[in-house]
Amino acid sequence: MISYLKRAYEAWIDYPRREGEVIRGQYQIEHFLGMGSYGLTYLCLDKHSGREVVAKQAKPSKGQLGQDLLHREMAIMSQLEHPSIPKCYTSFEESKRLYMITEYIKGRTVEDLIFERGAQFAEKDALILIRRLLDIVRFIHERSIVHLDIRIPNVILDGDRMSLIDFGLAARLGEPARLTLDADEELIRRRTVDVTSDLYAIGHFLLFMLYSTFESKEEQEEAARGWDEELPISTHTKLIIRKLLQIDSPYRSAQACIDELDTVLA
Numbered sequence: 001m002i003s004y005l006k007r008a009y010e011a012w013i014d015y016p017r018r019e020g021e022v023i024r025g026q027y028q029i030e031h032f033l034g035m036g037s038y039g040l041t042y043l044c045l046d047k048h049s050g051r052e053v054v055a056k057q058a059k060p061s062k063g064q065l066g067q068d069l070l071h072r073e074m075a076i077m078s079q080l081e082h083p084s085i086p087k088c089y090t091s092f093e094e095s096k097r098l099y100m101i102t103e104y105i106k107g108r109t110v111e112d113l114i115f116e117r118g119a120q121f122a123e124k125d126a127l128i129l130i131r132r133l134l135d136i137v138r139f140i141h142e143r144s145i146v147h148l149d150i151r152i153p154n155v156i157l158d159g160d161r162m163s164l165i166d167f168g169l170a171a172r173l174g175e176p177a178r179l180t181l182d183a184d185e186e187l188i189r190r191r192t193v194d195v196t197s198d199l200y201a202i203g204h205f206l207l208f209m210l211y212s213t214f215e216s217k218e219e220q221e222e223a224a225r226g227w228d229e230e231l232p233i234s235t236h237t238k239l240i241i242r243k244l245l246q247i248d249s250p251y252r253s254a255q256a257c258i259d260e261l262d263t264v265l266a
């Protein structure tokens, strides 16, 4: 009963603000973009500049932890000035609620492109996109930061522009990992505060893109085969994926993977 009441209370205090409401007299909510583990995200019109921006609010039910994590996300994003990373404009408190205002990135996530638009990425196109993603990731790593949440919903494409969003889990190298005791091996490889975690995630990202062209035949479904047997891709690409996924001796840096990709793409 107590846990039911707690959940009902949290749902009530985390209820998103309505479209049309204006945050701190400046940011008019156009629509609610989504609720993450620690934040509520809105697309807003900045009435002062006339541009669209993203307002991220710490989830009230998460209390101080939600605020601390949003502060940390802001501190990290402010350190990362790059055309492929949303700019962090400002932050403030309103009615004891913390908000962060960032650049709104137009376009579609790779997840939407594959699952809603049915986009298909041929092997070379997938490698070219990974090469571009690695440029962004190398920039982040050079600033001693790891993203720790590189996934297809967090990469937005808009024509030639690629952007990496959602720095909610990002950490500085040397910081302790925020892993739960029951974290499985997959989570440990993705979330340990080390550059290889982002490279591991890029391996999965590449597999998602390559599977976008895959059509399984019924008899193949029966004999659940691994990606290396299922995907009709070159040996070079398989070797790159094996290193990213740490099956073979892993890349020690984004640059090491970039060098190899450049040879393959030349």
Ligand SMILES: Nc1ncnc2c1ncn2[C@@H]1O[C@H](COP(=O)(O)OP(=O)(O)OP(=O)(O)O)[C@@H](O)[C@H]1O
Binding pocket: 033, 034, 035, 036, 037, 038, 039, 040, 041, 054, 056, 086, 102, 103, 104, 105, 106, 109, 153, 165, 166, 168
């Ligand atoms: N700067 C941005 N520009 C455009 N869309 C954004 C931006 N930041 C977030 N979004 C979109 O807003 C939605 C909510 O994002 P948010 O990062 O708050 O939560 P999440 O990714 O759903 O969850 P979590 O943070 O727990 O991974 C997502 O659909 C995301 O694509």
